[in-house]
Amino acid sequence: MAQTKRIGILTAGGDSPGLNAAIRGVGKTALGFYGMEIIGFRDGFRGIVEDRRLKLDRPTLAGILTVGGTILGTSRDKPQRMTIDGRVHDMTSVIVKNYGRYGLDALVCLGGGGTQKSALRLKEAGLNVISLPKTIDNDVAMTDLTIGFATALDIATETIDRLHSTAHSHHRIIVTEIMGHRAGWLALGAGIAGGADVILIPEIPYDVHKITEAIRRRSRAGTNFSIVAVAEGAMAKDDARAFQTAEGRKERARNQREKHEAKLELAALEAKHSGNTLRLAKQLEELTHLESRVTILGYVQRGGIPSPADRLLATRLGSACGDLIHDNVFGVMVASRGDRTEPVLLERVAGKRKIVPPDHPWVEAARRVGTCLGD
Ligand code: F6P
Numbered sequence: 001m002a003q004t005k006r007i008g009i010l011t012a013g014g015d016s017p018g019l020n021a022a023i024r025g026v027g028k029t030a031l032g033f034y035g036m037e038i039i040g041f042r043d044g045f046r047g048i049v050e051d052r053r054l055k056l057d058r059p060t061l062a063g064i065l066t067v068g069g070t071i072l073g074t075s076r077d078k079p080q081r082m083t084i085d086g087r088v089h090d091m092t093s094v095i096v097k098n099y100g101r102y103g104l105d106a107l108v109c110l111g112g113g114g115t116q117k118s119a120l121r122l123k124e125a126g127l128n129v130i131s132l133p134k135t136i137d138n139d140v141a142m143t144d145l146t147i148g149f150a151t152a153l154d155i156a157t158e159t160i161d162r163l164h165s166t167a168h169s170h171h172r173i174i175v176t177e178i179m180g181h182r183a184g185w186l187a188l189g190a191g192i193a194g195g196a197d198v199i200l201i202p203e204i205p206y207d208v209h210k211i212t213e214a215i216r217r218r219s220r221a222g223t224n225f226s227i228v229a230v231a232e233g234a235m236a237k238d239d240a241r242a243f244q245t246a247e248g249r250k251e252r253a254r255n256q257r258e259k260h261e262a263k264l265e266l267a268a269l270e271a272k273h274s275g276n277t278l279r280l281a282k283q284l285e286e287l288t289h290l291e292s293r294v295t296i297l298g299y300v301q302r303g304g305i306p307s308p309a310d311r312l313l314a315t316r317l318g319s320a321c322g323d324l325i326h327d328n329v330f331g332v333m334v335a336s337r338g339d340r341t342e343p344v345l346l347e348r349v350a351g352k353r354k355i356v357p358p359d360h361p362w363v364e365a366a367r368r369v370g371t372c373l374g375d
Contacts, residue, residue: 016148025318160194187231206374212374
């Protein structure tokens with residue numbers, strides 16, 4: 001008789017709506033449909049290092065479909081760089097040892113770009129790893145969608161809808177900062193859906209004078225307010241050039257010293273970038289003479305009940321993950337490609353980022369309806 005499979009599951013990186021729906025999708029398929037055993041590890045990769053286990057049985061998997069966050073907890077710990085007692089250690093071999101000790105046949109990792117890299121590392125260390133893509137940023141390579149994006153898009157769009165009242169009533173510019181790390185999917189999507197007048201994304205560096213011109217044009221036409229949706233990673237042209245140069249230096253570094261110097265330069269540029277949205281609003285106020293205000297959405301975008309679209313995606317990817325484990329398909333990320341669910345080799349995902357192409361249909365559509373993209 002075939003032995004019961006035992007699988008582990010963890011959530012890593014920033015939380016996002018739909019994680020519990022995905023845990024439930026994997027869990028119910030594995031447990032209920034295939035009769036496997038499933039163990040949850042708390043707080044990302046740390047849970048498997050520090051033996052923080054949670055048995056995922058039927059009662060634990062019930063009632064979590066609509067719950068935000070992750071019942072497992074999460075962390076940004078990486079297997080190869082984990083702080084233990086104040087010192088950084090490579091814990092990969094401990095994870096491999098504990099995987100064997102717990103009698104696991106597979107480990108499911110739910111996470112964004114960083115987690116896909118960690119999953120590949122564990123695959124290379126010999127584990128049967130399978131991953132699911134989740135992040136509100138939608139920037140994981142080789143998948144059309146990531147779990148959490150749809151809900152964050154709803155939240156950011158609703159915020160832009162609501163900001164219109166104040167911008168309109170007070171004849172103000174409202175600059176709203178939207179998350180997304182180094183990708184503009186969320187700001188672009190919410191900006192278009194919410195009818196923002198200016199949308200700024202990292203993929204299209206901006207010129208503040210172009211934005212000013214667009215706002216002045218609106219004023220001349222009798223519309224004395226504007227909503228500017230700015231992605232947290234959006235940059236003015238000069239800053240973007242400086243970043244690119246430093247990144248190029250890091251990639252071309254011939255030794256550890258050069259790499260370290262490039263990293264310091266990047267950290268300094270990042271520190272300078274924080275507060276960019278506030279500075280931009282001030283600049284726009286000075287240049288247009290319209291009163292400006294800022295709304296930074298922050299973690300509101302990651303919180304609360306997942307939307308139906310996210311619950312559906314999470315259940316579809318989670319159940320497909322259960323099927324793949326049953327078929328002994330490992331070393332892959334379960335991707336959403338069109339209407340289908342496809343396993344994609346982790347090597348094709350890890351270390352890559354899906355950003356907005358300059359000719360993406362959303363970009364074209366925004367330009368057609370007269371939205372200023374800052375270029
Ligand atoms: O990846 C999701 C995300 O919310 C990004 O949009 C944002 O840049 C980052 O996480 C914030 O990270 P943290 O939760 O560590 O502050």
